[in-house]
Amino acid sequence: MPKLCANLSFLFTEVPLEQRFAAAAASGFRAVELPDPYGHVEEYAGLLREHGLQLILFNLPMGDFAAGERGFALDPTRREEFHAGIERALEAARRLRCTRINALVGIRKAELDERTLWETAVENLRYAAARLRESGITLLVEPLNALDTPGFFIETTARALRLLDDVGAENARLQFDCYHVQRGEGNVTARFARCVARVGHVQIADSPERHQPGTGELAYERILRAIDTAGYAGWVGLEYRPSGSTRESLSWIEEYGFTAGA
Numbered sequence: 001m002p003k004l005c006a007n008l009s010f011l012f013t014e015v016p017l018e019q020r021f022a023a024a025a026a027s028g029f030r031a032v033e034l035p036d037p038y039g040h041v042e043e044y045a046g047l048l049r050e051h052g053l054q055l056i057l058f059n060l061p062m063g064d065f066a067a068g069e070r071g072f073a074l075d076p077t078r079r080e081e082f083h084a085g086i087e088r089a090l091e092a093a094r095r096l097r098c099t100r101i102n103a104l105v106g107i108r109k110a111e112l113d114e115r116t117l118w119e120t121a122v123e124n125l126r127y128a129a130a131r132l133r134e135s136g137i138t139l140l141v142e143p144l145n146a147l148d149t150p151g152f153f154i155e156t157t158a159r160a161l162r163l164l165d166d167v168g169a170e171n172a173r174l175q176f177d178c179y180h181v182q183r184g185e186g187n188v189t190a191r192f193a194r195c196v197a198r199v200g201h202v203q204i205a206d207s208p209e210r211h212q213p214g215t216g217e218l219a220y221e222r223i224l225r226a227i228d229t230a231g232y233a234g235w236v237g238l239e240y241r242p243s244g245s246t247r248e249s250l251s252w253i254e255e256y257g258f259t260a261g262a
Contacts, residue, residue, distance in 0.1 A: 028210030129169030145184030205240035
């Protein structure tokens with residue numbers, strides 16, 4: 001049975017972020033994802049303790065997200081900023097007791113050639129993995145599909161795995177987001193089975209509208225069982241935009257025979 005965790009940037013958005021911890025716990029979750037905890041680490045650490053929640057995942061600093069940045073590990077002019085972001089993430093992980101940190105590598109820069117972008121990403125992620133390993137933390141690399149995020153440097157699982165090969169760190173693993181895989185590649189269950197040994201975290205949303213399971217083209221009642229059958233024993237993050245209220249959107253969990261607190 002999958003272990004489900006609530007992404008607090010996507011779920012319970014009916015209330016302010018600081019109230020979503022209580023809402024997740026009241027809905028039966030015992031774990032959450034918090035993509036961007038920076039600036040509120042102490043507050044969120046207290047809320048996690050108060051509501052008996054475990055933080056499964058957050059992201060490295062992503063730059064100016066509102067302006068379209070999705071990380072900057074590709075940029076050779078921002079190495080010092082990237083290194084500083086690692087230290088910031090390490091401190092947050094210690095206070096939040098989190099052992100998985102996701103890296104969005106960034107959007108291609110037109111003025112830089114492929115080799116420079118690739119070598120910069122490898123160098124930065126190798127550095128990140130080494131620093132995180134000292135604290136027992138897994139570095140995740142997530143592909144984002146090219147339809148939703150044009151120009152993203154790592155847009156497929158195959159490309160992410162090749163990057164991880166070049167990074168060569170035992171604590172660097174793939175974040176397998178079923179929504180992004182379906183939008184960009186398809187064949188979700190077979191693709192997952194082929195790379196399950198290298199998967200460090202899973203996220204889900206239906207496609208193409210990124211709502212809850214049962215609203216699109218993905219048969220999650222079968223996909224989630226196939227993920228179990230493949231041998232994955234980690235967490236599955238619910239990173240979808242509810243159609244309707246969050247509480248209404250969670251009805252699929254019981255309908256499929258799962259529980260939020262599993």
